[in-house]
Amino acid sequence: MTRVTGIGGIFIRAKDPKALGDWYKTHLGIDVQSWGGTAFRWADADGEPIAGTTTWSVGDGSYFSPSNAGFMVNYRVADLHELLTQLRAEGCQVMDQTEESEFGKFGWVMDPEGNKVELWEPPAGQ
Template sequence: MKRVTGIGGIFFKSADPKALGAWYRDHLGLDVTDWGGAIFEWGGADSAKGMTIWSPFKQDTTYMAPSTSSFMLNFRVADLDGLLATLRAEGCNVVGEPQTSEQGKFGWVLDPEGNKVELWEPPAGE
C-alpha cells in the first residue's frame, strides 16, 4: 500500500493572511484564490514533470536565517536573476547572494512577516 505520495500543501499561521496573500500574489506571482490559498499542478501533456521536495533540517540549522521561522518555502522559478532584480526594484528584502550548484540556481527573499522564501531555478531541461 502506497502511503504519502507528495506534498499536499503548506500551511502556516499568519498575522494578516489577506495582506500576506497579496504580497505573494504581487511579488511572486502566485494565483491566490478568493479563499486565500494557491493551487500548484505539476506536469501534464504540455509541460515537463515537476517535483516538490520535503526535507527536515536539524534544529540548529542556520539555513533559514535571518528568518527565525521554523519553516522555509521553496518555489520553482523560470528566471531567478530576472525575478531577484524585479523584487529588489519593488523594495522587497532580498537576502544573501544567489548561488549556483548542480541542483540549479538559488536565491532568497524575506516576506513581510520575516519568513525566508527560497527561489529555485532548476537546471536546464528539468
C-alpha cells in the same frame, strides 16, 4: 514576466529532525531518506510522470537563517536573476547571496513577516 511557477520544496524546522522524520514516515507514509527528506515526483492528470519534483525535508532549520520560522518554502521560478532584480526594484528585502550548482540557481528574499523564502530556477529540462 513569469514569477513563481510552482513549489520546489517544503522544509520543516524540528527540535529532533530524526524523530520527526520517523513520525512522518510511520504515520503518513512519506518515504523519508537518510538525508532527512524525500522528493515527490510529478505526474500529469493521467498519472504519467513528467519532469519535476517537489522536495520535502525535516532538518534543524539553520538553513532558514535569519528567519526564525518553523518552515521555509522553496518556489520554482522561470528566471531567478530577473526576478531578484524586479523584487529589489519593488523594495523587497532580497538577500545578497545567490548560489548556482548542478541543482540549479538559488536566491532568497524575506517576506514582510520575516520568513525566508527560497527561489529556485531548476536546471534546464527539470
